[in-house]
Amino acid sequence: QQQVKQSPQSLIVQKGGISIINCAYENTAFDYFPWYQQFPGKGPALLIAIRPDVSEKKEGRFTISFNKSAKQFSLHIMDSQPGDSATYFCAASETSGSRLTFGEGTQLTVNP
């Protein structure tokens, strides 16, 4: 049973456009929601993370929007660049932080 569902599986965006990736979770005990970015042949790396006491967090061109009542969160990439082309994973964990549950991943391609 996948506790974190991610969509879409793949996404193609033009340079300068907005990329939006969505995740939904089931476990109401989750209280830490990170996004990881992975380039081909590399391990994932933390991009941005949010806790449920805020509804939005922005870091540069990357924004997480969080809807606790709907149990959904999303990643928005503004002014998408070809260098953003990668696989993005949402994840969630409970307070202990020791067990991350990942979504299925979204392969983003930004065309020049």
Added chain:
Amino acid sequence: NAGVTQTPKFQVLKTGQSMTLQCAQDMNHNSMYWYRQDPGMGLRLIYYSASEGTTDKGEVPNGYNVSRLNKREFSLRLESAAPSQTSVYFCASSDLRQGDYEQYFGPGTRLTVT
């Protein structure tokens, strides 16, 4: 700092063979993890070690064993490899004592079982 290192980078095994994947971190982190990554399934936790001397099962532990050799090293062993274990394996570490849940990943080991 090298961060998290994994060996080997690539491995091909025949069904029934055994092997150990090695992982080491030089960030003095207390927690270490093993994940497998398969297309369309994200990363799934195999085993983790919250601190030196402890290990716990994750989501998909069957067919694997782990050893937390010391604070730096955490190995994953396949006793009798099966084609279903063909995957990319990632080791990660974190320092939960600081209240920072960020996990730092190694470059991965691509394993093929024929």
